[in-house]
Amino acid sequence: MAISRRVLIQRLRALQLSGVLEISNALRPQLCALLAAADSSVETNVSHVAPPAPSAPSYSTPDSRPGSWEASRTESAKLAVEERRAEERHPVEHNQTSTTPYPEDIPYPWEVKRTRKPGITSMNAPKKTPPPLEVLVPHEDLSYLAEMSDRHEALRLLHEKVARCTRCLELVANRSQTVLGVGNPYAELMFLGEAPGRDEDKQGVPFVGRAGKLLSDMIEKGMRISRAEESYICNILRCRPPGNRNPLPIEALNCRYFLDTQISIIRPKFICCLGACASQFLLNETTTISRMRLREYEYRGAKVVCTYHPAYLLRNPSQKKAAWEDLQFLMKLMGIEPRASS
Ligand code: URA
Numbered sequence: 509m510a511i512s513r514r515v516l517i518q519r520l521r522a523l524q525l526s527g528v529l530e531i532s533n534a535l536r537p538q539l540c541a542l543l544a545a546a547d548s549s550v551e552t553n554v555s556h557v558a559p560p561a562p563s564a565p566s567y568s569t570p571d572s573r574p575g576s577w578e579a580s581r582t583e584s585a586k587l588a589v590e591e592r593r594a595e596e597r598h599p600v601e602h603n604q605t606s607t608t609p610y611p612e613d614i615p616y617p618w619e620v621k622r623t624r625k626p627g628i629t630s631m632n633a634p635k636k637t638p639p640p641l642e643v644l645v646p647h648e649d650l651s652y653l654a655e656m657s658d659r660h661e662a663l664r665l666l667h668e669k670v671a672r673c674t675r676c677l678e679l680v681a682n683r684s685q686t687v688l689g690v691g692n693p694y695a696e697l698m699f700l701g702e703a704p705g706r707d708e709d710k711q712g713v714p715f716v717g718r719a720g721k722l723l724s725d726m727i728e729k730g731m732r733i734s735r736a737e738e739s740y741i742c743n744i745l746r747c748r749p750p751g752n753r754n755p756l757p758i759e760a761l762n763c764r765y766f767l768d769t770q771i772s773i774i775r776p777k778f779i780c781c782l783g784a785c786a787s788q789f790l791l792n793e794t795t796t797i798s799r800m801r802l803r804e805y806e807y808r809g810a811k812v813v814c815t816y817h818p819a820y821l822l823r824n825p826s827q828k829k830a831a832w833e834d835l836q837f838l839m840k841l842m843g844i845e846p847r848a849s850s
Pocket of ligand 1: 701702703704705708713714715716719720743819
């Protein structure tokens with residue numbers, strides 16, 4: 509399917525904003541071919557506006573010019589700007605929509621002041637869905653970590669890699685350190701949160717703040733198992749998002765390989781997702797958490813259940829009863845005897 513140059517540039521820009529600073533050699537030919545295809549389709553559309561520049565670049569072979577990735581990106585950006593300007597200057601001519609003379613009493617389209625629909629401003633206009641990212645720099649192969657018998661050592665090596673990650677520029681600029689996980693890597697049960705908060709970022713350990721205290725109570729007082737010995741706790745992201753904002757999909761995607769590696773090292777039998785963010789990202793679902801709870805899912809050989817995030821329960825204590833139902837559902841799945849009510 510042909511892809512327009514503008515869409516391609518948007519996608520590259522999205523990649524760049526998400527921290528992708530280089531494209532691996534394996535992907536260059538594909539990218540150059542896409543640029544060439546995009547350029548040739550645009551050239552045929554706009555050839556009546558401006559003749560092609562004498563030094564119009566050819567991207568058909570990746571190595572036809574030195575530094576072709578950088579240069580083609582700049583060149584494409586320039587061409588896109590030129591095209592947009594031509595469109596703004598001569599919209600009718602550019603689009604060739606009509607050959608009949610223009611009626612004198614009707615203003616030209618560019619003379620009409622554009623009005624927005626009432627109530628729609630740049631602030632509340634519906635957000636465009638970001639384009640799908642088709643070109644991602646592959647992660648270094650870490651599958652050997654899952655084969656190590658010493659899971660503590662495997663996690664230590666994984667954390668070394670995570671600490672050097674610079675994929676999400678905004679997170680890298682704001683983090684004090686990366687936060688991998690805490691607990692027993694031989695435990696059957698994994699809790700999956702969203703992302704480190706301020707306290708976790710300071711201490712390098714997940715769930716140590718107020719929400720962490722509530723999670724400890726849910727595990728120790730509710731389920732009657734040991735948080736440190738019988739569970740392992742980690743997050744969708746390994747860096748704190750500034751101001752504790754929700755993780756962006758691209759950040760979750762960037763961190764996904766680390767999470768998957770962590771899961772294949774620990775091989776949990778049960779995963780309990782805490783909150784909508786963890787549940788939706790892990791299971792690639794868009795349904796609400798209230799619809800996802802009390803259901804059994806599967807991920808990489810583990811049985812997965814979803815419940816409310818402890819931080820949400822702190823803000824909405826009336827939902828603690830529902831969270832307790834979720835824990836009982838999990839306990840039943842795990843074969844843990846429910847506590848006799850006193
Ligand atoms: N909230 C989370 O989702 N994870 C943490 O580690 C701390 C708070």
